[in-house]
Amino acid sequence: MARSTARFLYRVSHPLGEHVIKSAKTVETPSARIAFDVSHHPARIHAVKALRGRVGFLSLTRLVVESYEREDYLLFSGFEDTGASLDQETMEKLFSCSGCVQGHEDVSATVQQRLNAEAARHAKATISRSLEQNSGHFNRARDKLEQWADDRVLSAEKELAATKEQIKSLRRLARQAVTLEEQHEIQQRLQKLEKQQCRQRQDIFKAEDEIMEKRDTLIDSLERRLAQHTESEALFTIRWPVQ
Incomplete structure (x- = not known):
């Protein structure tokens, strides 16, 4: 397998990676034996170097999680012939x-069953993390909304109280007014303030409607996240020795 191609197989967020994956999906990928050469790699990769001289199987699965947003994951599952499982980072x-x-390379039913079980476990863990992240986003959005609602209503209520x-105060002055001119001036001010009071009450109702x-x-948004749909697709399975 060409090195440049392999490097993009799990970088689904990269535009070129998306193109490679989309193109690769149309190509038949029968199980094969691929020997990886770590001895001539320019950078030292300790996790892979530890596999030198060992053999095993691995598979790659594409997982799509659709809730509020679409999330694509590429999940590796694999193990050595000794039975030891490999982690995602090592396989990447x-x-x-x-x-x-x-x-x-023929894949026995026993091996395929093990790979399928590991793939299902990885998918379940990934979906669980996705739900937790969505829950965190929702909680932050809820807290932000509640803070905004409290500030909005409190501000409107303070203005109304003032x-x-x-x-x-003006009504007290009106009772103490001596002349008609004083009474007229106070009543005009009262009329303006009462109209203002009416508008402020309407503002509170509008704020409450906006909050609702x-x-x-x-x-x-939460219901869309809870109505989560997932699908998975096996991309390929290989037998791997590391040289």
Whole structure:
């Protein structure tokens, strides 16, 4: 396998990686034996170097998680002939080494069953992490909305309370007014403040309606995340020796 091709197999977020994967999906990928050469790799990869002289199997699965957003993952599953499982990072680094296809390799039912079980376990863990991340996003959005709602309503209520105090004060002055001119001036000011009070009450209702609308949007977002759809696709299985 060419080194440049292998390097992009698991970088699904990279535009070129997406193109390579899309193109590769149309190509038949029967199980094969690929020998990886770590001895001539320019950089020292300790995890892969530890596999030198060892043999095993691995498979690559594409997992798609669709909730509020679409998430694509490329998950490796593999193990040595000794039975020891390989971690995702080691298998990714294995594909940064040059490789040589040595022909077709039959995969026994027992091996395939083990690879399928590991792939299912990795997919379950990935989906769980995705749900946790979505939950974290939701909690932060909820906290932000609640803080904004509290600030919005509190500010409007403070303005309304201040206007009420001014009205109360003017009404006391009106009872003490001596002349008609004083009474007229106070009543004009009261009229303006009462209209202002009415607008401020309407502003509170509008703020509450806006808060309810934003909360409904947030709940819809949560429901979309909970209505999670997943699908997986096996891309290839190989027998690997490391030289």
